[in-house]
Amino acid sequence: MTFPFHPMAHDISISSDGPVYSVVVAHRGEFSEIQEIELDPASGTAVNLLRCLLAELEMSPRLLLKREFEKRVERNPLRSAPKTFGAGAASPPQDGFAVATLPAPHRARLLIGDQAIHFRQNHADEFRFWDLGEQWKNLIGLPFVYALWLVRPEVADPTQIASRLRALRDENLANLDGLIAAENVFDHEFCARYYRKNLRFTFDEKKKEGLQTFAKLCEKDGLLSKHDLVFDLV
DSSP: OOOOOSOEEEEEEEEESSOOSSEEEEESSOGGGOOEEEEOTTOHHHHHHHHHHHHHTTOOOEEEEHHHHHHHHHHSHHHHSOSOSSSSOSSOOBSSSBGGGSOSTTEEEEEEHHHHHHHHHHSTTTOEEEEHHHHHHHHHOSOEEEEEEEOOTTOSOHHHHHHHHHHHHHHHHHTHHHHHHTOOSSOHHHHHHIIIIIOBOOOOHHHHHHHHHHHHHHHHTTSSOOOOOOOOBO
């Protein structure tokens, strides 16, 4: 994991200040009893956020990449897969991955982005969801920053690029109702709540403090080499 050293666009991010909804650990039973969590390698930020939260809670389940998790399932499928899926279902539903590999009470899976949203909406009654944004806020008391916009060093005028990004952000937020109305994958009521309640799109002082705190925790847990995080904002 690395932290940015390129110029970054001022006052724009994707963040949360509480539950984010789309970065969760899906599990059965008590979270404190989980022994293995399958990781989604698509987001190094989410994986390291999970590692930091577990360290702060003094929990140490095994963290496995998907291929390692699937090998365990192949070796011992009866222990890894529940016998039914929902109320007496005869076969597992399909959500882009097999629910059959999701856990008995001691196993869990990190879900990110659209996959997390689809899974939560389709299996809300079958699984419990440990929201990483909510847990960060509860433990640290600050927002969490998931994404920033960096400008490559060879760009001649980074300020112009950053200004355009902020303008696009403002245009989209001003037309949020229209964007939601055009959505054809997720329910419009959900989208309104998700964009207005779960996500934040600025990069203010509290979010900078949250990012600096995350960097320090990553250093403490051996996920990042020690250095000062300096914001080169444009």
